[in-house]
Amino acid sequence: MIPRSRLLSLALVLLAACACGRVSAPLVGISCSQSGTRSDALSRNYSEAILRAGGTPVIIPTLTTEAEAERVLARLDGIVFSGGEDVNPGWYGEEPLNETVEVNASRDRSDSLLARAALRSGKPVLAICRGEQLMNVILGGSLWQDIPTQLPDAHVHRGVSHRIGMTGEGFLTRIYGPDSLEVNSRHHQAVKDPAPGIRVTARSDDGLVEAWETPQVWAVQFHPEAMLQDDARWLALFEAYLDRLR
Ligand code: MN
Numbered sequence: 001m002i003p004r005s006r007l008l009s010l011a012l013v014l015l016a017a018c019a020c021g022r023v024s025a026p027l028v029g030i031s032c033s034q035s036g037t038r039s040d041a042l043s044r045n046y047s048e049a050i051l052r053a054g055g056t057p058v059i060i061p062t063l064t065t066e067a068e069a070e071r072v073l074a075r076l077d078g079i080v081f082s083g084g085e086d087v088n089p090g091w092y093g094e095e096p097l098n099e100t101v102e103v104n105a106s107r108d109r110s111d112s113l114l115a116r117a118a119l120r121s122g123k124p125v126l127a128i129c130r131g132e133q134l135m136n137v138i139l140g141g142s143l144w145q146d147i148p149t150q151l152p153d154a155h156v157h158r159g160v161s162h163r164i165g166m167t168g169e170g171f172l173t174r175i176y177g178p179d180s181l182e183v184n185s186r187h188h189q190a191v192k193d194p195a196p197g198i199r200v201t202a203r204s205d206d207g208l209v210e211a212w213e214t215p216q217v218w219a220v221q222f223h224p225e226a227m228l229q230d231d232a233r234w235l236a237l238f239e240a241y242l243d244r245l246r
Pocket of ligand 1: 157162184185186187204210221
């Protein structure tokens with residue numbers, strides 16, 4: 001007869017083996033920006049948010065080919081598209097409106113390769129600020145290129161926090177409930193025409209899109225990873241995203 005203590009340790013070994021089969025700390029790639037011509041750069045806020053939520057972050061370097069993007073995506077459980085420069089207006093059929101539009105060609109190329117690979121993979125995407133605008137454009141939408149010029153009656157969205165109201169049931173209402181939320185705002189562009197298939201789930205009270213989603217993509221115009229520095233409530237957003245990867 002097997003002693004009880006042996007049975008117990010056997011059960012523990014089996015449990016551990018089962019746990020290993022699941023993704024307990026999902027591998028999350030984060031798109032980066034650049035610092036100078038030969039260096040990649042990313043605010044530490046993104047990696048910290050994924051770490052605090054229990055994930056395993058990896059910063060994705062600037063890529064130049066579709067094969068590279070496919071290779072990276074194949075290893076990831078999910079991908080975060082980070083904030084940064086403006087998306088090339090040519091992608092939605094416009095010329096740059098004025099000198100406030102700042103485009104980074106190598107980042108645009110890398111991000112578009114990654115975005116297309118991510119969409120093909122079906123893996124859950126969290127898109128933040130530029131990432132939110134990028135995914136809208138890749139899916140066929142367009143952007144306001146410069147809010148103060150094109151929408152003079154809109155709030156200041158560059159540097160001043162504001163409230164957002166929920167316009168439909170979505171990931172934000174599931175996490176935070178139906179009430180409005182105070183969010184930071186560091187953008188001079190915003191979604192103009194939402195891409196086909198996108199569901200807009202939050203707007204600022206001047207009507208700008210502040211969150212949208214598809215079954216695959218969660219997108220926010222604000223920066224939850226920055227708010228998390230001072231407000232632990234925003235951890236729930238990253239935890240809910242990681243739950244989708246397990
Ligand atoms: Mn805003």
